[in-house]
Amino acid sequence: MTTYRPLDTAERLLMGPGPSSIHPRVYRALAAPVVGHLDPQFLEIMEENKTLLQEVFQTGNRLTIPISGTGSAGMETCLVNVIEPGDRVLICINGVFGQRMLDVAQRCGAEVDTVEAPWGEPIPPEKIGEALNEGEYKVVGIVHAETSTGVLQPLAETAGLVRESGALFLVDTVTSLGGVKVAVDEWNIDLCYSGTQKCLSCPPGLAPITLSERAVDVLRQRTNKVQSWYLDLSMLEKYWGEERVYHHTAPISMNYALREALLLIHEEGLESRWQRHLVNHQALVRGVEAMGLEMAVAPEFRLPSLNTVKIPEGVDDPRVRGHLLEAFNLEIGGGLGDFKGKVWRVGLMGHSSTKENIAYLLMALGDAMREQGTDLDVGAGVKAALE
Amino acid sequence: MTTYRPLDTAERLLMGPGPSSIHPRVYRALAAPVVGHLDPQFLEIMEENKTLLQEVFQTGNRLTIPISGTGSAGMETCLVNVIEPGDRVLICINGVFGQRMLDVAQRCGAEVDTVEAPWGEPIPPEKIGEALNEGEYKVVGIVHAETSTGVLQPLAETAGLVRESGALFLVDTVTSLGGVKVAVDEWNIDLCYSGTQKCLSCPPGLAPITLSERAVDVLRQRTNKVQSWYLDLSMLEKYWGEERVYHHTAPISMNYALREALLLIHEEGLESRWQRHLVNHQALVRGVEAMGLEMAVAPEFRLPSLNTVKIPEGVDDPRVRGHLLEAFNLEIGGGLGDFKGKVWRVGLMGHSSTKENIAYLLMALGDAMREQGTDLDVGAGVKAALE
Numbered sequence: 082m083t084t085y086r087p088l089d090t091a092e093r094l095l096m097g098p099g100p101s102s103i104h105p106r107v108y109r110a111l112a113a114p115v116v117g118h119l120d121p122q123f124l125e126i127m128e129e130n131k132t133l134l135q136e137v138f139q140t141g142n143r144l145t146i147p148i149s150g151t152g153s154a155g156m157e158t159c160l161v162n163v164i165e166p167g168d169r170v171l172i173c174i175n176g177v178f179g180q181r182m183l184d185v186a187q188r189c190g191a192e193v194d195t196v197e198a199p200w201g202e203p204i205p206p207e208k209i210g211e212a213l214n215e216g217e218y219k220v221v222g223i224v225h226a227e228t229s230t231g232v233l234q235p236l237a238e239t240a241g242l243v244r245e246s247g248a249l250f251l252v253d254t255v256t257s258l259g260g261v262k263v264a265v266d267e268w269n270i271d272l273c274y275s276g277t278q279k280c281l282s283c284p285p286g287l288a289p290i291t292l293s294e295r296a297v298d299v300l301r302q303r304t305n306k307v308q309s310w311y312l313d314l315s316m317l318e319k320y321w322g323e324e325r326v327y328h329h330t331a332p333i334s335m336n337y338a339l340r341e342a343l344l345l346i347h348e349e350g351l352e353s354r355w356q357r358h359l360v361n362h363q364a365l366v367r368g369v370e371a372m373g374l375e376m377a378v379a380p381e382f383r384l385p386s387l388n389t390v391k392i393p394e395g396v397d398d399p400r401v402r403g404h405l406l407e408a409f410n411l412e413i414g415g416g417l418g419d420f421k422g423k424v425w426r427v428g429l430m431g432h433s434s435t436k437e438n439i440a441y442l443l444m445a446l447g448d449a450m451r452e453q454g455t456d457l458d459v460g461a462g463v464k465a466a467l468e
Numbered sequence: 469m470t471t472y473r474p475l476d477t478a479e480r481l482l483m484g485p486g487p488s489s490i491h492p493r494v495y496r497a498l499a500a501p502v503v504g505h506l507d508p509q510f511l512e513i514m515e516e517n518k519t520l521l522q523e524v525f526q527t528g529n530r531l532t533i534p535i536s537g538t539g540s541a542g543m544e545t546c547l548v549n550v551i552e553p554g555d556r557v558l559i560c561i562n563g564v565f566g567q568r569m570l571d572v573a574q575r576c577g578a579e580v581d582t583v584e585a586p587w588g589e590p591i592p593p594e595k596i597g598e599a600l601n602e603g604e605y606k607v608v609g610i611v612h613a614e615t616s617t618g619v620l621q622p623l624a625e626t627a628g629l630v631r632e633s634g635a636l637f638l639v640d641t642v643t644s645l646g647g648v649k650v651a652v653d654e655w656n657i658d659l660c661y662s663g664t665q666k667c668l669s670c671p672p673g674l675a676p677i678t679l680s681e682r683a684v685d686v687l688r689q690r691t692n693k694v695q696s697w698y699l700d701l702s703m704l705e706k707y708w709g710e711e712r713v714y715h716h717t718a719p720i721s722m723n724y725a726l727r728e729a730l731l732l733i734h735e736e737g738l739e740s741r742w743q744r745h746l747v748n749h750q751a752l753v754r755g756v757e758a759m760g761l762e763m764a765v766a767p768e769f770r771l772p773s774l775n776t777v778k779i780p781e782g783v784d785d786p787r788v789r790g791h792l793l794e795a796f797n798l799e800i801g802g803g804l805g806d807f808k809g810k811v812w813r814v815g816l817m818g819h820s821s822t823k824e825n826i827a828y829l830l831m832a833l834g835d836a837m838r839e840q841g842t843d844l845d846v847g848a849g850v851k852a853a854l855e
Contacts (some may be wrong), residue, residue, distance in 0.1 A: 088500050095502070099719065114490075117799045120793070154537065157697055285720060310572045331672065332672050377818070412503070
């Protein structure tokens with residue numbers, strides 16, 4: 082008979098592409114007594130989560146809720162509710178998540194055109210403008226914060242072009258929401274989704290989304306049912322709305338945790354939080370460069386919450402990350418796709434984004450490199466980071 | 469500025485249709501330190517969850533995993549992975565969840581026929597046999613434990629008929645798994661799904677599923693991609709398999725909780741657990757009847773984990789349930805659909821299924837009825853239940 086040990090996970094410092102480290106208050110909320118999903122106590126928490134999510138998305142959108150799945154379920158929710166077979170969709174691709182958006186849109190039966198940029202670079206707005214001049218699209222999808230490359234996509238100019246064209250503007254903010262400015266109303270975003278385990282510093286399991294009234298109108302005018310029952314917003318809005326029409330059973334504990342994580346953001350203040358992410362990102366860059374390492378993305382397009390650092394020639398990537406994990410209980414991420422083996426992905430998200438953590442990381446990375454015979458100047462790195 | 473109170477949910481005794489009450493060990497697991505989803509510590513937990521789920525499903529199926537969504541996502545996963553547009557599917561309907569299966573199958577583009585039975589009655593196997601003689605189906609779907617009516621559907625005979633016909637046998641065990649015998653291999657079930665918040669006594673948020681090799685073969689022979697990216701098992705099996713190909717980020721904390729909940733079942737023993745659910749169900753029935761109330765389902769088809777009790781004429785249903793919640797911190801469920809206002813749904817699931825809870829419920833129900841001018845013999849009820 083198999084024997085099972087008591088659950089006893091070693092505490093890691095999470096500085097990879099997500100999950101990020103969790104605040105003790107969020108852990109306590111996770112373990113709060115579970116109540117029924119129609120209990121007045123839970124209905125109040127649902128309402129609070131809607132309001133707190135409106136705040137972090139910077140929107141007045143009525144339909145602002147957490148989807149009961151992870152970030153990718155949020156992506157699928159946004160696409161599947163507004164696309165019908167044969168609709169023309171434009172997807173911008175410069176990493177894994179734009180590629181994923183293409184795949185999901187095609188599964189919805191869309192005719193998809195793409196605008197692409199090399200990995201590690203943003204999509205030039207003028208290329209999107211050209212595509213919009215040539216074709217008529219129902220939806221334009223773009224990734225704000227490419228977790229696979231560490232690029233922050235500027236959105237303001239593109240937003241204007243998309244609105245002019247009449248298309249719905251769909252934005253992935255999985256790795257930006259709560260860490261980098263996301264302004265759904267100001268940027269005329271019609272469909273926006275995120276995940277809980279990045280800058281919100283909540284465990285993975287929910288996907289906050291928000292839809293403008295324009296997007297809701299498109300949903301209402303569909304001629305076919307949404308192909309996913311689980312992600313059908315015409316039913317979900319009645320479950321999360323005043324009607325409370327039973328759809329599925331919301332993940333109670335995860336909603337407790339989300340409330341607490343959003344409350345921490347509310348208390349910190351959104352602008353202060355963006356500023357903290359920016360300042361700590363700059364500290365990391367200074368430290369990394371002072372140690373003799375290089376960033377993979379040009380300064381003007383760097384994403385504060387996810388930093389790609391080039392792996393020097395000849396360095397054994399898995400061995401470095403293994404050493405960080407085993408000797409320091411510290412997780413950073415490896416590269417994905419085109420960037421596999423070429424970059425480390427260092428997350429500075431939410432509760433993980435502190436000066437102390439950056440200093441610890443630089444020290445640990447120095448030790449891992451020394452273990453392979455490469456001496457980096459850790460002292461200079463830490464000094465530069467903390468200055 | 470909105471003020472938010474600290475999260476402080478009152479502890480409820482959960483005896484409704486789910487969630488059920490949570491064991492303290494499961495709460496502790498929920499709050500264990502979150503690690504990365506590719507951390508060796510988490511990979512071990514994924515493997516353990518697969519093995520523990522095989523045990524509770526009574527199957528050797530390799531593809532046995534928790535889907536990162538609630539029970540309804542499990543339903544959609546099973547249907548969407550084997551159905552292609554135009555496929556003929558037979559769905560058995562005697563309550564809300566059979567109805568839901570029909571809706572989901574149609575959204576997959578299936579041509580659906582149905583076999584129906586009145587609410588509160590099982591589907592006669594001979595009616596399914598007749599349908600199978602008349603048509604050729606790719607999938608036959610049925611609900612083992614109808615949460616909306618409290619009917620336990622006998623499966624053994626139907627399983628033989630379905631296998632003979634060559635169709636895949638798809639079974640909803642949301643309210644039976646871990647509380648009532650479910651034997652996937654013995655009953656030739658090809659696709660089976662459940663939820664975590666019923667007899668597994670884990671918070672809602674994951675959907676255990678299992679697929680036979682016959683079902684996996686059908687998945688492999690598809691001519692179109694699965695219409696849902698998030699629920700596509702051809703990718704999920706590589707994420708949960710040795711390849712560990714990144715798909716989405718699994719809900720870490722929920723998987724901790726599931727492991728602990730399954731471990732509690734492993735320790736209790738599956739047969740003992742089924743027996744406990746049966747014995748406590750019988751105690752509840754004795755108590756309810758001794759108090760002068762009636763069960764809604766005939767004795768031979770009653771579901772031990774979910775008991776429908778008829779609401780006596782003239783009783784104000786919401787007022788009774790409100791009183792139980794407010795005066796006793798006790799949740800039971802109201803009726804759904806055809807049974808709305810006609811029955812109470814009393815869950816005896818997992819950690820909630822104890823003699824003490826039954827006695828408490830009878831006492832509280834007696835008080836709620838007295839409050840409306842109806843005297844029930846609580847003493848006789850409790851005595852009958854405990855005898």
